[in-house]
Amino acid sequence: MIKRRISKAIHIGGVKVGGGAPISVQSMTKTDTRNVAATVSQIKELEECGCEIIRVAVPDTEAAEAISRIKKKIKIPLIADIHFDYRLALAAIKSGADALRLNPGNIRDKEQIKKVVTAAKAKQVPIRIGVNFGSLPPSSGRKIPAADFMVKLAMEQVDLLESMDFDLIKIALKAFDVPTTISAYRKIAKKTTYPLHLGITEAGLPRTGVIRSSVGIGILLYEGIGDTLRVSLSSQPKEEVFAGYEILKSLDIREHGPVLVSCPSCGRSESDVVGLAQGISNYLLNVKKTIKVAVMGCVVNGPGEAKDADVGIACGKGKGVIFKKGKITRTVTEREFLRSLITEIESL
Amino acid sequence: MIKRRISKAIHIGGVKVGGGAPISVQSMTKTDTRNVAATVSQIKELEECGCEIIRVAVPDTEAAEAISRIKKKIKIPLIADIHFDYRLALAAIKSGADALRLNPGNIRDKEQIKKVVTAAKAKQVPIRIGVNFGSLPPSSGRKIPAADFMVKLAMEQVDLLESMDFDLIKIALKAFDVPTTISAYRKIAKKTTYPLHLGITEAGLPRTGVIRSSVGIGILLYEGIGDTLRVSLSSQPKEEVFAGYEILKSLDIREHGPVLVSCPSCGRSESDVVGLAQGISNYLLNVKKTIKVAVMGCVVNGPGEAKDADVGIACGKGKGVIFKKGKITRTVTEREFLRSLITEIESL
Numbered sequence: 001m002i003k004r005r006i007s008k009a010i011h012i013g014g015v016k017v018g019g020g021a022p023i024s025v026q027s028m029t030k031t032d033t034r035n036v037a038a039t040v041s042q043i044k045e046l047e048e049c050g051c052e053i054i055r056v057a058v059p060d061t062e063a064a065e066a067i068s069r070i071k072k073k074i075k076i077p078l079i080a081d082i083h084f085d086y087r088l089a090l091a092a093i094k095s096g097a098d099a100l101r102l103n104p105g106n107i108r109d110k111e112q113i114k115k116v117v118t119a120a121k122a123k124q125v126p127i128r129i130g131v132n133f134g135s136l137p138p139s140s141g142r143k144i145p146a147a148d149f150m151v152k153l154a155m156e157q158v159d160l161l162e163s164m165d166f167d168l169i170k171i172a173l174k175a176f177d178v179p180t181t182i183s184a185y186r187k188i189a190k191k192t193t194y195p196l197h198l199g200i201t202e203a204g205l206p207r208t209g210v211i212r213s214s215v216g217i218g219i220l221l222y223e224g225i226g227d228t229l230r231v232s233l234s235s236q237p238k239e240e241v242f243a244g245y246e247i248l249k250s251l252d253i254r255e256h257g258p259v260l261v262s263c264p265s266c267g268r269s270e271s272d273v274v275g276l277a278q279g280i281s282n283y284l285l286n287v288k289k290t291i292k293v294a295v296m297g298c299v300v301n302g303p304g305e306a307k308d309a310d311v312g313i314a315c316g317k318g319k320g321v322i323f324k325k326g327k328i329t330r331t332v333t334e335r336e337f338l339r340s341l342i343t344e345i346e347s348l
Numbered sequence: 349m350i351k352r353r354i355s356k357a358i359h360i361g362g363v364k365v366g367g368g369a370p371i372s373v374q375s376m377t378k379t380d381t382r383n384v385a386a387t388v389s390q391i392k393e394l395e396e397c398g399c400e401i402i403r404v405a406v407p408d409t410e411a412a413e414a415i416s417r418i419k420k421k422i423k424i425p426l427i428a429d430i431h432f433d434y435r436l437a438l439a440a441i442k443s444g445a446d447a448l449r450l451n452p453g454n455i456r457d458k459e460q461i462k463k464v465v466t467a468a469k470a471k472q473v474p475i476r477i478g479v480n481f482g483s484l485p486p487s488s489g490r491k492i493p494a495a496d497f498m499v500k501l502a503m504e505q506v507d508l509l510e511s512m513d514f515d516l517i518k519i520a521l522k523a524f525d526v527p528t529t530i531s532a533y534r535k536i537a538k539k540t541t542y543p544l545h546l547g548i549t550e551a552g553l554p555r556t557g558v559i560r561s562s563v564g565i566g567i568l569l570y571e572g573i574g575d576t577l578r579v580s581l582s583s584q585p586k587e588e589v590f591a592g593y594e595i596l597k598s599l600d601i602r603e604h605g606p607v608l609v610s611c612p613s614c615g616r617s618e619s620d621v622v623g624l625a626q627g628i629s630n631y632l633l634n635v636k637k638t639i640k641v642a643v644m645g646c647v648v649n650g651p652g653e654a655k656d657a658d659v660g661i662a663c664g665k666g667k668g669v670i671f672k673k674g675k676i677t678r679t680v681t682e683r684e685f686l687r688s689l690i691t692e693i694e695s696l
Contacts, residue, residue: 001527030622033615057615059646081614083648103648134649134656176609176653178598179349182570202644202653204610205622205629211562211594218563219570222530232612234625234643240612246559250526261524262552264580264588266429267381267405274378274553277582281553295582296550300431300451301482305524305550308482 002253004224007195010126010168012053013077013098017126017170018195018227022254025244026197026230027237028055028081033063033070040073042237047076050256051241053228055079055101064091071096079128083135086112093119099170101128104157105135117164126168129157131184132201133175146175147183154188169194170228174201178216185220195227202232209233210243217247258284261294261305261312269297270317271334279338283345291348293341294323311344313337324348350601352572355543358474358516360401361425361446365474365518366543366575370602373592374545374578375585376403376429381411381418388421390585395424398604399589401576403427403449412439419444427476431483434460441467447518449476452505453483465512474516477505479532480549481523494523495531502536517542518576522549526564533568543575550580557581558591565595606632609642609653609660617645618665619682627686631693639696641689642671659692661685672696 009019017024027046031038033056043054058064058080071078079099080092084106092100093116100120107113120127131150144152150173161169171194173184181200189196200216203209213231220226231243248254262277263269277295284293294312296302306312306323313320313332320337322329324344332340357367365372375394379386381404391402406412406428419426427447428440432454440448441464448468455461468475479498492500498521509517519542521532529548537544548564551557561579568574579591593604610625611617625643632641642660644650654660654671661668661680668685670677672692680688 001531028612028614030613030617031615039615059616063615081616083616106648132649132652134644134652136652176656177600179600183349202609202611202642202649204608205625207590207629208594208608209610211558211591212598214559214562215566215570215595215598219567222563222567234610234612234622237612242555243559246556247563250560250563252525252527260552260556261550262557262582263550264376264582264585265378266376267379267387267411268407268429268431269378274582277553281555294550296482300454301480301550304480304482304484308524 002222002224002251005189006193007227008167008193010170010195012079012126015052015077021227023221023226023248024052024228025050025241025248026053026055026228027051027240028057028230030237033057034066036066036069039066039070043070043074043076046237046241047074049238049241050245051076053077053079055081057081058088058092061088061091064088064095067092067095067097086116089116090119093123093125097125099126099128101130103130103132103135104153105131105137108137110160113160114164117161117166120168121166124168126170127161127166128170128172128197129154130172131174133177133180134201145183147180147187150175150184151187151191155191158192158194170197172197172199174199176200176202178212181216182219185225186223189225196225198226198229199232204234206233206235206239213243214247218251221247221251221253255290258287258289259292260284261292261309263295263297263301265297268300269315271297271315271320271337273297273315276315276337280341283342287345289348291345293345310348311341313341350570350572350599353537354541355575356515356541358518358543360427360474363400363425369575371569371574371596372400372576373398373589373596374401374403374576375399375588376405376578378585381405382414384414384417387414387418391418391422391424394585394589395422397586397589398593399424401425401427403429405429406436406440409436409439412436412443415440415443415445434464437464438467441471441473445473447474447476449478451478451480451483452501453479453485456485458508461508462512465509465514468516469514472516474518475509475514476518476520476545477502478520479522481525481528482549493531495528495535498523498532499535499539503539506540506542518545520545520547522547524548524550526560529564530567533573534571537573544573546574546577547580552582554581554583554587561591562595566599569595569599569601603638606635606637607640608632609640609657611643611645611649613645616648617663619645619663619668619685621645621663624663624685628689631690635693637696639693641693658696659689661689
């Protein structure tokens with residue numbers, strides 16, 4: 001039921017972003033980009049768990065040059081993350097980067113930007129204008145709210161790029177503060193039709209960062225804003241991809257592997273529901289099918305939720321009722337809970 | 349900036365819910381309610397981490413009677429969760445429960461409800477009408493969307509309670525499906541001014557359940573809907589309380605202890621930012637102060653975010669710059685990162 005904002009389409013390698021394309025899930029490597037083996041290994045792992053676009057930091061020429069070697073060994077498109085030095089952008093384009101991320105907060109020289117744009121245009125390489133609260137220019141802007149300043153900065157860059165006849169643009173406006181981020185995206189969504197890359201910046205360790213990112217990205221997605229996303233976590237990048245998909249799944253925007261419904265357990269429960277849910281969750285880690293599995297602890301919501309799932313169990317004292325596609329298939333004893341559920345899932 | 353829906357106030361023990369009161373964080377015990385020692389011990393642990401209202405399952409008379417003994421040893425108000433048997437509601441009220449949760453899906457007899465309402469009114473005990481997707485009555489309602497059916501069911505119960513001259517009402521409409529939950533709350537928010545209890549039901553294990561809950565509860569809170577909340581997780585109840593506060597903190601709705609900003613780390617980072625963030629996070633577990641700490645890995649967003657925090661570090665190669673209240677206090681070597689940050693936090 002989400003009415004998506006109409007956005008222009010760009011292509012990052014083979015991945016369409018905007019223009020009604022599925023909302024893609026990105027991540028960023030945490031390896032030293034110059035270490036090609038380590039970077040490729042991390043990207044391969046990310047490809048495995050569904051990462052669709054990868055970004056790598058390009059802090060120096062060696063990193064820019066590594067891109068061509070990395071690109072040869074990976075399947076997904078690669079974005080070069082550039083700060084401060086426009087020559088690294090030129091080197092990354094030359095090295096085969098599928099797109100650039102430029103931060104208008106730290107490359108301000110018009111002539112330098114023009115050189116990058118000319119090279120990007122020649123190779124049809126899109127540029128993300130990535131404004132970040134943490135790197136807003138120190139001067140001016142103090143009189144207007146951060147969100148407005150971020151929008152202003154991004155739109156200035158858009159105008160500059162358009163004045164150079166370049167429109168392969170994607171925009172991000174990230175802050176740690178969720179209301180600031182939401183406000184910035186809402187405003188820019190009305191000002192332009194370029195595709196938007198969502199994220200909450202520096203969201204922190206998974207335990208808190210996942211919550212902050214889910215709230216912020218979730219609110220925007222539910223308003224129809226956002227064409228691609230990256231969850232930023234101080235953790236393994238595969239956790240970012242996992243969280244990205246879970247956010248999309250929670251709003252029924254995309255499917256990606258199994259969904260596990262499980263009750264929180266309470267004083268009504270007469271078996272180890274949490275342990276069973278954990279067991280099934282571990283099993284599901286290697287299942288790619290888009291299925292819904294329910295593990296329920298009692299008769300209150302148990303049969304209702306179990307019926308609604310592809311496979312479900314409503315546990316009682318010492319025994320449980322297995323449901324498959326809404327119908328009871330059998331009653332099993334507690335010892336058989338996990339094995340029976342797995343058998344039913346495998347038979348789907 | 350969130351404009352909250354105007355709601356009536358009720359009081360659950362000493363906690364005001366609705367009428368502009370802070371959005372309270374609830375949880376539910378997972379112990380056998382009849383085991384008073386275990387239940388009290390879990391509630392004390394929850395009180396420690398900020399749980400403001402606790403709910404216990406009341407599956408039989410013994411559990412209802414245990415409430416009076418539990419109540420003597422805890423500080424926060426207690427809600428009795430009742431299903432199927434109205435006599436358990438009467439016993440829970442008699443036992444001193446501060447509020448009831450009734451599920452209109454499974455106590456349908458008008459005369460029985462009247463007896464409960466009469467007893468609740470005499471003791472000014474509020475009743476939560478807790479509709480749950482998993483326990484919708486099997487008949488009818490199949491022709492209208494689940495959200496509408498949930499609203500219809502809740503409003504029928506509201507009408508019934510009001511016809512008995514009872515208005516100490518709180519409402520919840522929980523589903524596993526986030527769009528269904530949002531739709532149901534949005535609709536009922538327009539139909540009545542009773543306070544609303546938010547939650548995503550059977551959200552699952554923490555790794556996925558926290559995301560689903562953050563998205564669903566976050567979207568509603570940001571629209572100004574919701575007076576109290578419970579995150580349902582197949583995990584320790586203290587994880588539910590932690591997640592509840594993090595959702596509120598992410599939208600700047602409530603403060604609750606420290607906030608840690610930390611960068612995800614990337615190929616630009618020249619020190620172990622994630623390890624440092626983890627170290628500080630462990631230290632902050634025992635800090636109750638409402639402070640913002642930033643752990644940043646490089647010069648791109650590092651100084652900006654570090655300046656914006658109460659205490660922050662922008663790490664570089666082998667050394668880092670410590671910020672306190674927006675000002676650089678000193679430069680430290682990598683060995684001193686963690687200790688220096690802790691020293692600065694303690695000096696606040």
